[in-house]
Amino acid sequence: MSILVGADTRVLVQGITGREGSFHARACREYGTQIVGGVTPGRGGTDFDGLPVFNTVVEACAATGANASIIFVPAPFAADAVLEAIEAGLDVVICITEGIPILDTVLVKRHLRDKSTVLIGPNCPGVISPGGRCKIGIMPGPIHRPGTVGVVSRSGTLTYEAVAQISELGLGQSTCVGIGGDPVVGTGFIDILRRFQADPETEAVVLIGEIGGTAEEAAAEYVRASMTKPVVGLIVGQSAPPGRRMGHAGAIISGGSGAAADKVAAFQRAGITVVPSPAKIGRTVARVLGHP
Amino acid sequence: MRIHEYQAKALLAQYGVPVPRGKNVSTPEGARTAAAELGGSVVIKAQIQAGGRGLAGGIRQAGSPDEAMEVAARLLGTRLVTHQTGPGGSLVGSVLVEETVAAQRELYLGVTLDRASALPVVMASAAGGVEIEEVAAQHPEQILRQPVDPVIGLQPFLGRQLAFGLGLSGAAVGQAVNLIAGLYRLYREKDCTLAEINPLVVTVEEKLLALDAKLNFDDNALFRHADIRALRDVEEENPLEREAADLGISYVKLDGSVGCMVNGAGLAMATMDLIKQAGGEPANFLDVGGGASAEQVTNAFRILLADPNVRAVLVNIFGGIARGDVIAEGIVEANRRVNITVPVVVRLVGTNAAEGMSLLDHSGLGVITAATLQEAAAKAVQAAHG
Numbered sequence: 013m014s015i016l017v018g019a020d021t022r023v024l025v026q027g028i029t030g031r032e033g034s035f036h037a038r039a040c041r042e043y044g045t046q047i048v049g050g051v052t053p054g055r056g057g058t059d060f061d062g063l064p065v066f067n068t069v070v071e072a073c074a075a076t077g078a079n080a081s082i083i084f085v086p087a088p089f090a091a092d093a094v095l096e097a098i099e100a101g102l103d104v105v106i107c108i109t110e111g112i113p114i115l116d117t118v119l120v121k122r123h124l125r126d127k128s129t130v131l132i133g134p135n136c137p138g139v140i141s142p143g144g145r146c147k148i149g150i151m152p153g154p155i156h157r158p159g160t161v162g163v164v165s166r167s168g169t170l171t172y173e174a175v176a177q178i179s180e181l182g183l184g185q186s187t188c189v190g191i192g193g194d195p196v197v198g199t200g201f202i203d204i205l206r207r208f209q210a211d212p213e214t215e216a217v218v219l220i221g222e223i224g225g226t227a228e229e230a231a232a233e234y235v236r237a238s239m240t241k242p243v244v245g246l247i248v249g250q251s252a253p254p255g256r257r258m259g260h261a262g263a264i265i266s267g268g269s270g271a272a273a274d275k276v277a278a279f280q281r282a283g284i285t286v287v288p289s290p291a292k293i294g295r296t297v298a299r300v301l302g303h304p
Numbered sequence: 305m306r307i308h309e310y311q312a313k314a315l316l317a318q319y320g321v322p323v324p325r326g327k328n329v330s331t332p333e334g335a336r337t338a339a340a341e342l343g344g345s346v347v348i349k350a351q352i353q354a355g356g357r358g359l360a361g362g363i364r365q366a367g368s369p370d371e372a373m374e375v376a377a378r379l380l381g382t383r384l385v386t387h388q389t390g391p392g393g394s395l396v397g398s399v400l401v402e403e404t405v406a407a408q409r410e411l412y413l414g415v416t417l418d419r420a421s422a423l424p425v426v427m428a429s430a431a432g433g434v435e436i437e438e439v440a441a442q443h444p445e446q447i448l449r450q451p452v453d454p455v456i457g458l459q460p461f462l463g464r465q466l467a468f469g470l471g472l473s474g475a476a477v478g479q480a481v482n483l484i485a486g487l488y489r490l491y492r493e494k495d496c497t498l499a500e501i502n503p504l505v506v507t508v509e510e511k512l513l514a515l516d517a518k519l520n521f522d523d524n525a526l527f528r529h530a531d532i533r534a535l536r537d538v539e540e541e542n543p544l545e546r547e548a549a550d551l552g553i554s555y556v557k558l559d560g561s562v563g564c565m566v567n568g569a570g571l572a573m574a575t576m577d578l579i580k581q582a583g584g585e586p587a588n589f590l591d592v593g594g595g596a597s598a599e600q601v602t603n604a605f606r607i608l609l610a611d612p613n614v615r616a617v618l619v620n621i622f623g624g625i626a627r628g629d630v631i632a633e634g635i636v637e638a639n640r641r642v643n644i645t646v647p648v649v650v651r652l653v654g655t656n657a658a659e660g661m662s663l664l665d666h667s668g669l670g671v672i673t674a675a676t677l678q679e680a681a682a683k684a685v686q687a688a689h690g
Binding site for chain 2: 087088111112113114115116117118119121122123150151152154155165166167168169170171172173176193195196220222223224225226227230246248249250251252253256257258259260261262263267268289290291
């Protein structure tokens with residue numbers, strides 16, 4: 013088992029005829045993901061690698077029975093694409109697009125309150141379940157191995173780094189979730205941690221945070237109060253100066269909050285095993301799991 | 305994106321927020337004319353985007369048009385150093401000449417995003433005129449925080465709650481309600497990340513006036529605001545950071561000596577942390593982007609090496625979508641096109657990483673390769689110090 017996605021997930025690609033969308037639609041399919049169709053307004057009725065392309069998400073859902081989508085729509089139109097997917101009633105919507113205006117995401121997030129859709133992202137690498145051969149994202153598939161470690165992170169390549177370190181030691185991942193690097197994202201750490209705690213396949217969780225905001229502090233409080241599985245944590249950005257944005261829109265220490273030291277302290281108070289260096293993520297997980 | 309005070313006040317005025325009468329000028333003669341129009345006694349405010357201008361001598365009184373001209377002449381063309389500018393200061397290209405205002409109270413009013421609740425929040429305080437972070441740290445109870453549902457917007461009752469909460473009464477309440485609504489509308493319609501009036505003064509005539517203003521905008525939303533894009537002042541930006549941004553590279557200049565080139569923001573921060581742990585100081589944050597093409601790697605080298613403090617470069621690329629051998633070719637290509645005069649340490653991992661490393665080892669470029677993150681950081685720090 014895994015969280016959010018699995019072998020049964022039927023995926024639409026919104027923006028399938030674009031450069032990114034087509035490249036990653038193929039890569040996800042090659043990995044084993046059930047990609048059932050694509051959506052590009054104006055291209056309905058055409059075909060992509062033998063997959064049907066539709067004008068609207070509603071149409072695509074009716075024809076394919078899709079229950080998830082991955083979005084590669086350009087930033088100015090991405091919030092609209094997310095809302096379209098939510099309104100179509102999809103269970104899981106994963107928005108890869110970076111650079112969406114933050115107030116667009118604020119409105120989307122507000123709208124999600126009354127819906128059952130789980131939105132991952134925006135500005136994220138997506139979700140992968142190695143055991144279910146289901147990759148809905150842009151991560152490199154081959155570095156993953158089926159296993160029992162859940163990974164949740166605000167980052168892309170740093171998550172790959174963590175995954176590679178874990179796989180190299182002969183361990184594997186139950187599910188890896190990149191929640192996204194924007195100041196506001198559809199699904200936060202706590203919701204993912206709750207799912208990992210409830211997932212029988214997951215034995216330990218790696219939580220990767222970074223400077224900016226207070227999501228890591230809130231996640232630490234959740235771990236302390238509600239989790240029995242071991243959690244290994246890493247915070248990056250210890251060397252970042254206040255007031256400067258470190259690439260991710262959300263990675264900024266501002267108004268006295270968001271510093272790495274505060275987050276590390278919150279992890280320690282919560283009983284999270286803090287990774288001493290980004291080079292030791294795999295080793296720390298192995299130690300916690302009693303793996304040689 | 306940030307803009308100048310005079311630009312912010314012009315926008316506020318468009319949204320019905322009262323501001324002092326004033327004129328932005330770029331010559332001493334212009335300051336004299338403006339002062340004469342405003343009745344002689346004026347305030348001269350240096351237009352730089354950093355805060356802390358008052359303490360740094362960037363805000364001065366003048367009692368007459370001639371004095372206004374003298375004050376403006378002393379400020380214009382100089383570099384004003386405040387606690388926010390860094391030692392180089394910011395060039396004063398223009399000064400805002402404003403009527404003097406007799407204030408009886410100084411308030412604070414700001415709209416920003418509360419990340420935790422994912423809602424816009426209006427912050428108001430009776431303790432205006434000082435930095436709000438200071439108030440928040442020392443007297444958090446003096447700050448009123450009012451979240452706004454973005455679907456219904458800021459309704460008048462929220463404005464009234466804030467106005468009465470600030471201790472306003474009489475005609476000032478109605479003025480405040482309009483002013484708060486205007487500020488929120490500006491924040492929302494122009495995609496601000498911060499819309500702040502500090503101080504918001506109550507004059508001796510019981511009128512509300514935005515004495516100083518700061519507007520910051522969401523870079524990701526600038527595509528739909530041509531009017532805001534037109535306000536950009538490139539003089540205020542670091543030239544290297546500006547060039548990088550134009551090339552689609554995320555670059556932040558720092559003070560250390562180990563330059564770093566990484567794909568992905570999280571891994572870039574992790575790499576900087578490792579450099580620090582290895583006893584060095586990162587010279588920059590640099591994210592070449594997920595693909596890390598030969599073109600981008602070349603561009604990134606050019607930007608990195610334009611910083612004279614860089615004594616060694618650490619390249620840390622996780623090849624997933626981008627293959628390691630292609631990235632290695634990019635590094636070789638960059639060497640051909642950019643004169644690289646400092647040691648370069650490279651760590652590649654992921655798809656075809658071994659082929660990439662071998663290509664670099666046999667390139668004759670003298671590139672130092674490293675197998676692990678730890679080793680790469682140690683070698684880069686050693687190279688920078690050696």
